Amino acid sequence: MISRERILEAAGRVYAKHGFRGATTRLIASEAGVNEVTLFRTFGSKSALLEAVLMQQHAAHPESELPLEPIDPQLELTTWIQMSLERVRAIRPLLVHSMGEIEERPEAAEFACRGRRMAHDSITAYVRALQEMGIANADADVDVDAAAVMLMGTVMSDAIARAFVPDLYPPLDEAAERYATCFLHMLGVKTFAPQSVRNARSQAQ
Amino acid sequence: MISRERILEAAGRVYAKHGFRGATTRLIASEAGVNEVTLFRTFGSKSALLEAVLMQQHAAHPESELPLEPIDPQLELTTWIQMSLERVRAIRPLLVHSMGEIEERPEAAEFACRGRRMAHDSITAYVRALQEMGIANADADVDVDAAAVMLMGTVMSDAIARAFVPDLYPPLDEAAERYATCFLHMLGVKTFAPQSVRNARSQAQ
DNA sequence: ATGGTAAGCAAGTAGGTACTTGCATACACG
DNA sequence: CGTGTATGCAAGTACCTACTTGCTTACCAT
Numbered sequence: 373m374i375s376r377e378r379i380l381e382a383a384g385r386v387y388a389k390h391g392f393r394g395a396t397t398r399l400i401a402s403e404a405g406v407n408e409v410t411l412f413r414t415f416g417s418k419s420a421l422l423e424a425v426l427m428q429q430h431a432a433h434p435e436s437e438l439p440l441e442p443i444d445p446q447l448e449l450t451t452w453i454q455m456s457l458e459r460v461r462a463i464r465p466l467l468v469h470s471m472g473e474i475e476e477r478p479e480a481a482e483f484a485c486r487g488r489r490m491a492h493d494s495i496t497a498y499v500r501a502l503q504e505m506g507i508a509n510a511d512a513d514v515d516v517d518a519a520a521v522m523l524m525g526t527v528m529s530d531a532i533a534r535a536f537v538p539d540l541y542p543p544l545d546e547a548a549e550r551y552a553t554c555f556l557h558m559l560g561v562k563t564f565a566p567q568s569v570r571n572a573r574s575q576a577q
Numbered sequence: 578m579i580s581r582e583r584i585l586e587a588a589g590r591v592y593a594k595h596g597f598r599g600a601t602t603r604l605i606a607s608e609a610g611v612n613e614v615t616l617f618r619t620f621g622s623k624s625a626l627l628e629a630v631l632m633q634q635h636a637a638h639p640e641s642e643l644p645l646e647p648i649d650p651q652l653e654l655t656t657w658i659q660m661s662l663e664r665v666r667a668i669r670p671l672l673v674h675s676m677g678e679i680e681e682r683p684e685a686a687e688f689a690c691r692g693r694r695m696a697h698d699s700i701t702a703y704v705r706a707l708q709e710m711g712i713a714n715a716d717a718d719v720d721v722d723a724a725a726v727m728l729m730g731t732v733m734s735d736a737i738a739r740a741f742v743p744d745l746y747p748p749l750d751e752a753a754e755r756y757a758t759c760f761l762h763m764l765g766v767k768t769f770a771p772q773s774v775r776n777a778r779s780q781a782q
Numbered sequence: 783a784t785g786g787t788a789a790g791c792a793a794g795t796a797g798g799t800a801c802t803t804g805c806a807t808a809c810a811c812g
Numbered sequence: 813c814g815t816g817t818a819t820g821c822a823a824g825t826a827c828c829t830a831c832t833t834g835c836t837t838a839c840c841a842t
Contacts, residue, residue, distance in 0.1 A: 375818080375819075389680055389681075390681060391598070391677055393598040394598055394681065396799070396800085397799080397800065397801085398799080398800095406820095407820050408800095409801090409802085409803095409819085409821085410818080410819060413818085413819085417800080417801080418799095418800065418801090468673065468676050468677045469677045471677075471737070471741070472596055472670075472673045472677040473596070475594055476599065481741065485741050488738065488745070489745070492745050513758070513762075514762075515755050515759055518755040518756060518758070521731065521734075521735070521746055522727055522728075522731040523727075524734065524745075525727075525730045525732075526726065526727040526730040526731065526734075527730075528733075528734045528738065529726075529729065529730030529731075530726070530730060532676070533693065533730075536676070536686065536689060536693075537693055540694070540697050540726065540729075541726055542723055542726065547723075551727065553718070553723070554724055554727055554763045557718075557719075557765070558759045558762050558763055580788080580789075601828080601829070601830085602829080602830065602831085603828090611789085613830095613831090614790075614791080614832085614833095615790075617830085617831060617832080618788085618789085619788095622830080622831080623829095623831090
């Protein structure tokens with residue numbers, strides 16, 4: 373029964389690197405150090421194997437949650453953004469391939485969307501709480517929905533595209549904090565400049 | 578010579594739908610209504626054909642530019658964001674596949690990155706101009722670089738992921754305007770609420 | 783009329799793909 | 813000891829892949 377896990381792990385690696393079509397059963401079996409026949413005996417077919425990979429990946433990277441009652445928005449958002457970034461980065465290759473193959477393998481769509489949905493719900497609920505507590509501005513010129521979409525887009529973009537054009541993004545250890553600050557600005561929340569930005573500015577003088 | 582263009586167009590469609598591995602020469606030729614041999618006589622190989630497709634796509638969708646001297650930031654940004662959204666949307670399937678296949682076909686990387694780079698340069702230059710003219714806030718708590726990254730991420734995310742989860746995004750005809758407003762808020766520029774948001778708010782009462 | 787050029791058609795090459803079958807081996811449990 | 817279970821190995825099936833070759837049309841310009 374140890375074969376099953378070795379195959380799953382190898383299939384995850386190979387699929388992430390080559391996509392569904394490029395992930396040949398021969399290559400997966402060889403990467404797993406297992407006979408190709410064992411792969412078919414264990415999972416039945418290539419599609420079934422890759423479906424198992426997606427389910428396992430989904431279970432291995434649980435969502436992070438924002439607190440229901442905000443206390444320190446800057447800190448809580450920074451932590452949440454950081455964890456979201458790491459989560460998406462961990463599944464980035466699988467995610468990108470799933471998006472590309474969505475027309476041919478619609479079952480991959482759920483994998484590509486569910487995390488996004490949950491994160492979106494999480495952040496909008498948090499902002500609603502911020503508004504009810506009077507922390508966030510509820511004026512007409514503050515567009516909460518658009519701000520939430522922009523934060524999510526930022527997280528996705530950073531986690532996926534940083535690998536291709538790293539120089540366009542803030543340093544890894546500052547990114548979450550600075551995104552959080554910008555997000556709060558969009559909501560009309562006054563914040564202090566985060567430490568990393570203050571450092572950069574004072575050095576620039 | 579008419580075959581060349583028909584093959585290029587068909588190859589673009591098939592590649593966008595199935596990716597490099599899935600875009601078989603047989604399928605491309607059949608979609609183009611052309612004999613498979615003609616495809617090889619015209620382009621030499623499958624890789625050469627797909628390279629020609631990427632070059633043609635790149636030329637067919639030129640960058641949009643922001644004015645060097647801002648006059649109406651809200652309007653100029655809205656227009657630019659709208660055009661960027663449309664541009665990325667037009668090449669979305671190619672872009673997604675190029676990102677997925679970047680490890681196997683590094684020549685696709687340039688296609689995936691160049692547009693992003695140019696847009697980033699464009700928006701940062703524009704914001705610098707805004708600051709020099711005193712329109713945008715230059716305080717320490719305004720993080721121009723992070724704001725630019727967030728705007729670009731928003732555009733990429735909207736153009737790519739809206740197709741999968743359309744209900745999470747603002748309506749198509751409002752998106753650019755609302756992103757522009759949020760972006761200006763991040764920069765500390767006071768704006769009126771855009772028309773579409775005001776309408777939504779007044780109807781909600 | 784003649785020659786060049788673009789194109790179609792049929793067939794073939796060499797290799798890869800998912801997946802199957804039959805048989806041999808090892809190990810664990812009663 | 814015997815028996816089931818997991819695995820390996822060799823071979824084979826049926827099909828798809830990029831790409832080639834040889835031959836035949838059709839048209840266009842000189």
